[in-house]
Amino acid sequence: MRIGELARRTGVTERALRYYEEQNLLRPARLPSGYRDYAPSDVAAVRHVRSLLAAGLPSHLIADLLPCMVDTGDGLMPGCRSMLSPLESERDRLTSAIEQLTAARAQLIALIDRTPDDDAEYDAWVAAHGAG
Amino acid sequence: MRIGELARRTGVTERALRYYEEQNLLRPARLPSGYRDYAPSDVAAVRHVRSLLAAGLPSHLIADLLPCMVDTGDGLMPGCRSMLSPLESERDRLTSAIEQLTAARAQLIALIDRTPDDDAEYDAWVAAHGAG
């Protein structure tokens, strides 16, 4: 399969696919013409890469991780358990990122909620809080 | 107060404080020497800006928003209710960002959990799932 078809089948731009190769996330064969020749399994591989990228994993970590993943994507191969530690770091980084965003959103919601919708409400708000 | 003291009191670098002025997030007065002269209230203002930046609000939106905020930071002034719409957009953007991160983390956790800790566990895992 050439790059255009893979792009269509994954919804990823050709540029992104070339970028993934540059980052060693994909290693397509080459046709005599120099065209990239992707395997059918690369459709799944691309989805895999995308979900890990969406998790915020840096591409070099994904590159290290991919050869460790079994076909089903269910776990890591033996001899790759050294990857667990960086994975746990990323998990913790995600957790704190989520907490930060959640706190920020709560603050934003509070600001929105405390803003009156019209002048009548504003007058009531002033009466309750004092003149601004 | 000059920039160094404000930096110390807020934990924000001087460079960042100059950047905030460049982005119209702060408007310090100037001393005859040309030095920035910050008001005491700018300590709170900086914390405010930081929390909005942490929420992912673009600085130009914060710049529009700041003159709308009352001293207590509790709500928006009247005549600024047009800000509500972009704020709600940002809130929704935050919500979907949080959902994405949460889903990504769940996937990462699943990957970690399914990876056996030692060879014995791996043998059992192979027995249950078939050879990898």
Add this chain to the structure above:
DNA sequence: CTTGACCCTCACGTCGGCGTGAAGGTTTAG
């Protein structure tokens, strides 16, 4: 042969929130 779809490799542009100098003026302490 020509058109046109498809592909290639550079290589610079983008966004945001700063970091990091360079090159110099001002104020303060000794």
Add this chain to the structure above:
DNA sequence: CTAAACCTTCACGCCGACGTGAGGGTCAAG
């Protein structure tokens, strides 16, 4: 007087995951 600690503006560097051309090759159809 000197040195240190401030301060100024100007302006390029950085990160990451691509976007966006430029300037070409490849290949099947008409």
